[in-house]
Amino acid sequence: xxxxxxxxxxxxxxxxxxxxxxxxxxxxxxxxxxxxxxxxxxxxxxxxxxxxxxxxxxxxxxxxxxxxxxxxxxxxxxxxxxxxxxxxxxxxxxxxxxxxxxxxxxxxxxxxxxxxxxxxxxxxxxxxxxxxxxxxxxxxxxxxxxxxxxxxxxxxxxxxxxxxxxxxxxxxxxxxxxxxxxxxxxxxxxxxxxxxxxxxxxxxxxxxxxxxxxxxxxxxxxxxxxxxxxxxxxxxxxxxxxxxxxxxxxxxxxxxxxxxxxxxxxxxxxxxxxxxxxxxxxxxxxxxxxxxxxxxxxxxxxxxxxxxxxxxxxxxxxxxxxxxxxxxxxxxxxxxxxxxxxxxxxxxxxxxxxxxxxxxxxxxxxxxxxxxxxxxxxxxxxxx
Amino acid sequence: xxxxxxxxxxxxxxxxxxxxxxxxxxxxxxxxxxxxxxxxxxxxxxxxxxxxxxxxxxxxxxxxxxxxxxxxxxxxxxxxxxxxxxxxxxxxxxxxxxxxxxxxxxxxxxxxxxxxxxxxxxxxxxxxxxxxxxxxxxxxxxxxxxxxxxxxxxxxxxxxxxxxxxxxxxxxxxxxxxxxxxxxxxxxxxxxxxxxxxxxxxxxxxxxxxxxxxxxxxxxxxxxxxxxxxxxxxxxxxxxxxxxxxxxxxxxxxxxxxxxxxxx
Ligand SMILES: Cc1cc2nc3c(=O)[nH]c(=O)nc-3n(C[C@H](O)[C@H](O)[C@H](O)COP(=O)(O)OP(=O)(O)OC[C@H]3O[C@@H](n4cnc5c(N)ncnc54)[C@H](O)[C@@H]3O)c2cc1C
Ligand SMILES: Cc1cc2nc3c(=O)[nH]c(=O)nc-3n(C[C@H](O)[C@H](O)[C@H](O)COP(=O)(O)OP(=O)(O)OC[C@H]3O[C@@H](n4cnc5c(N)ncnc54)[C@H](O)[C@@H]3O)c2cc1C
Numbered sequence: 001x002x003x004x005x006x007x008x009x010x011x012x013x014x015x016x017x018x019x020x021x022x023x024x025x026x027x028x029x030x031x032x033x034x035x036x037x038x039x040x041x042x043x044x045x046x047x048x049x050x051x052x053x054x055x056x057x058x059x060x061x062x063x064x065x066x067x068x069x070x071x072x073x074x075x076x077x078x079x080x081x082x083x084x085x086x087x088x089x090x091x092x093x094x095x096x097x098x099x100x101x102x103x104x105x106x107x108x109x110x111x112x113x114x115x116x117x118x119x120x121x122x123x124x125x126x127x128x129x130x131x132x133x134x135x136x137x138x139x140x141x142x143x144x145x146x147x148x149x150x151x152x153x154x155x156x157x158x159x160x161x162x163x164x165x166x167x168x169x170x171x172x173x174x175x176x177x178x179x180x181x182x183x184x185x186x187x188x189x190x191x192x193x194x195x196x197x198x199x200x201x202x203x204x205x206x207x208x209x210x211x212x213x214x215x216x217x218x219x220x221x222x223x224x225x226x227x228x229x230x231x232x233x234x235x236x237x238x239x240x241x242x243x244x245x246x247x248x249x250x251x252x253x254x255x256x257x258x259x260x261x262x263x264x265x266x267x268x269x270x271x272x273x274x275x276x277x278x279x280x281x282x283x284x285x286x287x288x289x290x291x292x293x294x295x296x297x298x299x300x301x302x303x304x305x306x307x308x309x310x311x312x313x314x315x316x317x318x319x320x321x322x323x324x325x326x327x328x329x330x331x332x333x334x335x336x337x338x339x340x341x342x343x344x345x346x347x348x349x350x351x352x353x354x355x356x357x358x359x360x361x362x363x364x365x366x367x368x369x370x371x372x373x374x375x376x377x378x379x380x381x382x383x384x
Numbered sequence: 385x386x387x388x389x390x391x392x393x394x395x396x397x398x399x400x401x402x403x404x405x406x407x408x409x410x411x412x413x414x415x416x417x418x419x420x421x422x423x424x425x426x427x428x429x430x431x432x433x434x435x436x437x438x439x440x441x442x443x444x445x446x447x448x449x450x451x452x453x454x455x456x457x458x459x460x461x462x463x464x465x466x467x468x469x470x471x472x473x474x475x476x477x478x479x480x481x482x483x484x485x486x487x488x489x490x491x492x493x494x495x496x497x498x499x500x501x502x503x504x505x506x507x508x509x510x511x512x513x514x515x516x517x518x519x520x521x522x523x524x525x526x527x528x529x530x531x532x533x534x535x536x537x538x539x540x541x542x543x544x545x546x547x548x549x550x551x552x553x554x555x556x557x558x559x560x561x562x563x564x565x566x567x568x569x570x571x572x573x574x575x576x577x578x579x580x581x582x583x584x585x586x587x588x589x590x591x592x593x594x595x596x597x598x599x600x601x602x603x604x605x606x607x608x609x610x611x612x613x614x615x616x617x618x619x620x621x622x623x624x625x626x627x628x629x630x631x632x633x634x635x636x637x638x639x640x641x642x643x644x645x646x647x648x
Binding site for chain 1: 575
């Protein structure tokens with residue numbers, strides 16, 4: 001081994017190859033059609049389940065295969081190479097839907113809900129955001145009232161990834177009074193009477209991912225679907241955010257990486273004023289900056305991931321990593337389109353999609369501003 | 385039935401190949417190494433036969449340490465054990481020498497079938513399979529797209545495509561088969577498989593372990609010498625055939641094919 005700490009070893013490299021092969025065989029040839037159609041076929045879940053990709057990072061007892069954080073990172077990076085963050089987000093919605101079940105659920109709940117999702121037979125999603133409460137999670141309005149062994153749920157969830165097709169929704173609802181202490185998490189099954197779903201929402205990017213609004217109209221949810229205790233929801237949601245933010249940082253870094261790779265290729269092929277674009281110092285320097293930022297951001301994310309993997313509290317650092325990665329991918333996708341000139345504005349070029357897909361990353365999983373709120377709280381309070 | 389699969393590690397076909405300063409080898413610094421795709425077909429076929437007939441699958445790889453990763457990939461797919469033939473003296477060996485070392489590594493194993501790829505996607509020579517079979521004195525079937533082993537596990541029927549037809553051959557076992565694209569769709573090495581592979585036996589053998597004389601291997605012993613590597617010629621610009629009518633264009637095309645391309 002080299003004389004410094006590497007994050008990836010042989011197992012990671014093998015996982016990478018498996019996912020790369022999966023992407024080449026099952027996704028890449030069809031991905032442009034899926035983007036235009038606004039979803040990928042349901043059977044992709046089962047195929048990814050079969051190949052063991054969905055189960056990465058989950059306990060074997062529920063059909064997963066535990067590996068460290070970097071196994072998950074390697075898999076996400078390779079999945080992003082399909083060129084559609086929407087496919088990665090859609091296949092990946094279980095990674096925000098399942099962890100709260102794992103963290104707060106009973107043995108019975110875990111073995112009921114998790115295995116079919118890891119096999120790709122059922123789709124899991126997470127429902128926190130509402131039409132009137134996004135960043136302000138403590139202010140959600142969806143109500144769950146306990147009655148005869150059931151919760152009667154009324155309200156609505158907005159912008160839910162995989163929402164149009166999810167079978168299981170890990171859902172935040174108010175069981176108590178105002179504020180964060182009144183929030184609980186329930187697993188809602190889509191075939192529950194009173195549960196309905198909007199058309200797929202039309203959006204700027206992530207076209208291959210179905211995003212929907214979900215409505216609860218006197219939805220009768222068995223009380224045994226409550227995760228943990230009443231009032232534990234807010235805590236569960238906040239814990240879950242750390243891993244989601246890590247995943248989003250990795251997605252942002254990969255978006256920037258792909259933008260860089262595409263631009264490097266294009267700058268060497270395209271000629272203007274009788275030389276390749278790479279012959280202009282201004283282009284070369286732009287690419288040098290891009291490469292530098294991507295490298296720095298990726299290393300920062302890896303470092304934070306390594307600490308998270310070791311069980312250290314990284315709430316501040318992962319917020320920083322997400323913001324930094326998103327700033328880098330904003331810049332990289334902008335510059336990549338610029339280097340591509342008019343072609344960069346055309347659908348046939350990957351950078352056009354990267355530019356659109358990138359925009360959500362600094363909004364979802366906690367906005368840029370909310371990350372800064374978290375970071376500033378830490379830096380003002382930590383005098384120790 | 386026991387099956388041996390020979391496995392070579394080659395540059396990922398997506399790698400950018402650059403010729404080294406010596407003009408005879410490629411630059412390997414930035415290369416991603418993967419299992420030769422034709423060997424994946426061999427591994428998959430061996431696993432399917434094992435699932436049907438029972439027995440064990442052993443993968444044998446030859447090369448530097450990094451080849452263990454490809455062997456482990458085959459173990460992760462479901463093979464039972466691995467052998468890595470690795471020795472500094474093997475550096476620079478040609479196909480004949482490599483085949484000799486592999487044959488020595490497998491000759492005392494109990495096997496019914498051996499799979500190799502029909503060729504390596506790196507040098508495209510296709511010599512190793514035939515040479516191993518020759519050295520072991522067993523029949524060899526190359527470029528095979530279908531394999532059926534008899535119920536009693538004593539004979540095999542294989543299919544080889546030939547110019548739009550299929551050649552069906554039957555043979556007793558043991559035999560060696562070189563795998564061609566179309567034989568099957570290889571499975572993925574899943575993470576659970578990858579975790580299990582860590583615990584499967586992987587033996588490493590040097591030339592001395594195999595009772596071989598290192599003087600017969602390496603650059604100095606090559607029978608096949610590489611004089612020079614050159615990149616493929618740049619593709620010339622296409623030509624648009626001029627003419628007012630289809631007849632005129634056809635006549636012009638015929639003339640070009642005759643005078644310039646010299647194919648008519
Ligand atoms: C494609 C997509 C997929 C999504 N998937 C999911 C999902 O699967 N599950 C889910 O629950 N949600 C999902 N979301 C919702 C996402 O998490 C929210 O959009 C996000 O948290 C922001 O909430 P909001 O849209 O209500 O914006 P708001 O909270 O209304 O914020 C609007 C603006 O005000 C700023 N702002 C808010 N509060 C403050 C403050 N205190 N200080 C400074 N600025 C502030 C914000 O930063 C932002 O710029 C998804 C969204 C999209 C677009
Ligand atoms: C939606 C749309 C509508 C359009 N409508 C029209 C229209 O109606 N009519 C029309 O004629 N055209 C039209 N265009 C074309 C548009 O004007 C060109 O795309 C634009 O001039 C850039 O040229 P290009 O795409 O060939 O990029 P290129 O010239 O190839 O430039 C690619 C990159 O290289 C950089 N570059 C080029 N030369 C240099 C240099 N010397 N030094 C440093 N950097 C350099 C550029 O800044 C750019 O970042 C349209 C384009 C789009 C996308």
